[in-house]
Amino acid sequence: MSSSLVLSKDAQVTHTTSNGTTTPDGTTVGVTVGATTPDIAQTSRNARNAQDAQDAQNSTIDIAAQPAGVTDGPTTPAATTPAPATRRTGTVKAAPVPPRLTTTVPAEYVHRAALAEVFLTGCEKTGPETYILTGQWPRAHTFFNTLDGRHDHLQACETFRQTGIYLAHAEHGIPLGHHFVMQDMTMTTHPEHLTIGSTPTNLTLHTTLSRPGRSPQFTITLKITDPQGQTLSTGYGHFTCISPAAYHRMRTASNPDNTTDPTTHTLKALVHTPTHQDPSIYGRVHSRDLVLAPTHQPRTYRLNPHPAHPVLFDHDGDHLPGMVLIEAARQATYPHPPTTQLTHTQTTFHHYVELTTPTTVTATPPTHTRDTTTHTVTTHQNGRLTHTTTLTHTHSQR
Template sequence: MLQTPAPSDIVDTEHLSRLTTTAPREYVHRAALAEVFLTAEWSRTDEAHFTLSAQWPRTHAFFAPLGRTHYDPMMAAETIRQVGALLAHAGFGVPLGHQFLMWELNYRVVPGALSVGETPADLRLDVYCSDIRRRGGRLTGLAYEVVISENGRTLATGDARYTCTSPEVYRRLRADRLDAPPTASAPPTAPVEPRTVGRVDDFDVVLTPAGRPDRWRLRVDTRHPVLFDHPGDHIPGMVLLEAARQAVHSLAPEGQVVMPTAMDSTFHRYAEFGSPCVIGTEPAVNYPGSSERLVRVIGRQDGELLFTAITAVTALPTRN
């Protein structure tokens, strides 16, 4: 005999439909659910305009709060990267398994708006897509702009551009690298002193000394669970952005906590495993009247330009 369920056993399906869940990890090209910043809430206004949601945790295993008070701007960069992947799959029908090549990723944050609050930051992302490229009805490339806000207050803006290709085409392009995956057991090179690049642990350092205060080698440790969230045939772009951030931080006065408030990054080719990558810094032209310092970070591999990142850096603001 069936019993009538008690009131506490009745499921409020209308309420459940409004509960927040993360976006599918496959849609943002992450293996760990903990590394997914986007939620499953998104809508489309028209062909080119989307509204998405995201959440930044109050702390993170790698993107820890700067000075324990402000969100790491690199979380904005990673959020913008994830937006492009989700739009491709959920908005433009790109099948899972397709490969993406990021050509540009830029961000700018509002330092005073990045204070960590008493709860995680629930964010609204307004996205505008441009330069939508298709071949045979399938997306092959996209450029997009993102405005990240919380309760109507803008925290960050950014934009990115990428191309995507089918597994078959990618295999033809990268067959030699796919058939010879990186050796995970290869020991990483020696790290610089963590505190000089804004880190606490050797494990999180991506720079190796190269005998000059403005030159380093990229330090690659595929065991890192955030930077190398899943196996791949090349070094992820976010590792290069972290190298740029750490290089710029090393130029700050000792003991000063600095914030990378903006970064304009261009990727020129794949960063390959097994070949040294040289990271260097040089002054860039500052904005007139700006308190930020601009530094150009350049990465080279096998004598060729790998990436450039013009980074604006300023002292950590006072918590408001």
Template sequence: MTASTFQVEGPSIAQTTVQAAQSPFPAATLLPSRLTMTVPRELVHRAAVAEVMLTGWQRLDDTRFTLSAQWPRGHSFFTPVNGTHHDPLIAAETIRQAGSLLSHAEFGVPFGHQFLMEKLALTVHPDALRIGHAPAALDIDVVCTKVRRRGHRLTGMCYETTVRREGRLTASGRISFTVITPAVYRRLRPPRVLEAGFSPLPLTAPVAPETVGRFSPTDVVLSPTGEPDRWLLRADTRHPILFDHQVDHVPGMALLEAARQAATAKLGRPAFLPQVLDCEFEKYVELDMPCLIDAVRLPQAAPGDTETILVTGLQDDQPAFRATLTAASD
């Protein structure tokens, strides 16, 4: 199969020679080998171009791909941890985008089909997450496994990712998801959420931002319940990152953020950096029903071991999602 690439060719030598003669700047500054741009936002299910992390991809064979990405030194939501490290959740968002891109661009999934994330696992290497003097340029290897099809149509798969920064292992992850056609999606969802005039629950008050590792109350996704280690999910559908576009349920990345904030509060560590994250999504979390978030500390195998928090989401007395987050070693 022929390779597919997404890149922008730099100007020709003849073009840059003419430009150099007409410009007061050194000719070397006019000779880029390749111009960098993000992939089309539609391929990664983002409305805002600024939230696209991926910058290119290339097919290696039927199931292996290489991608490129960039993380900014600062971000309005994926804020640096303790001012020194890239947020691990930006890595989770990056590998999520990889699956959407490949599904549409390489596996032929039409726009309008829905993606139901089933599992997400992520391990980061804190030393490689340190913020430098320039945005982090990343190379991502992707291997697709358990590719499921109905006829020629992709119905789901699992894919494993390895993220490197200047050759250094930075993160590794695994995601599995199901692809749902528009017709099936309409049958699966409660009719009320697809009707005009559907509205979510009124927005509840946030917990104190500093208790969950946040600076602004607008970025807090937990509300107090009056019970220890239990919160109400706070889903602000106006949030420009977590709700980048209109949806009829709580996005998976918002649930990951809820898990991270709950673990941060449970540990009492505002600069909590999760090194290992493992999440399973049981069902859609509805916007018009309360969702309770609980956090418990799991037993340590030995004194001094890293701490792990189990976070669960419960809606309508049914498990909605569960996540374990393990803190990086001090």
């Protein structure tokens, strides 16, 4: 995707005289009725004399002092102080203040195709590296949902992803068309504050986004609160922005197949095999949301998402998105103890997951504490580790 900056046309200058006539250069002229009219001829002579003096002064400039190969642009006219405006008597009624309207940020700035998948609504810069954004989570989402009527942990992960991309574009000037390489993401949610109410959940996102100088590497921290000030989620992570040319070089060099250019692949290359499984065994309601297929090995699956999924594959791409991998990790650890909620994920993306290479998903046996259950899930392609997610489920408060 490319972007362009549209510049406005040259502003037209309007002059005013006493009778509202049009001057020879096509500008409209007029003055306030009742004001003292100056001697126009004398004014014209004074202007010509001043211009002649300025031209004589300009002719003494040493041309050799100008930079080589630089074409001088038009001289900007000197600013003039406008005459005091005529004051009108009487009471002027103040215009009513329009209500503040809510809309989403541009979908292109969060790399979404569907406006319904944009969760951010505004942004205010509060310091050199700090921002307060606003957002909203819908009451009913087609994918980011839970069986017990709460906002989804992965919805917080997606909001985190959108925040980093938006700030890089809107506040740091990263061009549209650049690629974002997410290196790691750690998210914590608080289920006791995620219950869906009778209205959409309005969000305040307290964010820090830093980069060393003009480096393409970014560090982001985030805290999401609701209108009551309760913390819904916190997170931090790292990502890198790279140009299309650099992305192509990196992707070609890291292709495990070494046979085709991976950047030429589209989602049409992703093969999905219907498994006719009951989605409830993975904690889902709809079959289209399943991303795993069983194997003969315990706690081992084959990655099997549907390329037509409207959320996981909101737009085309040449590799599997990170959100697919985090969802695969969640499904691979189900069923967890029924009295627990997913409260923490720590994810590292080691390599791109290619569309044309089979992917194995493996979950470790769980470890337990008094209040938590923890799993680690990995994905491999051709024996190479591509992604790791550690998930912590916390027992509901008794």
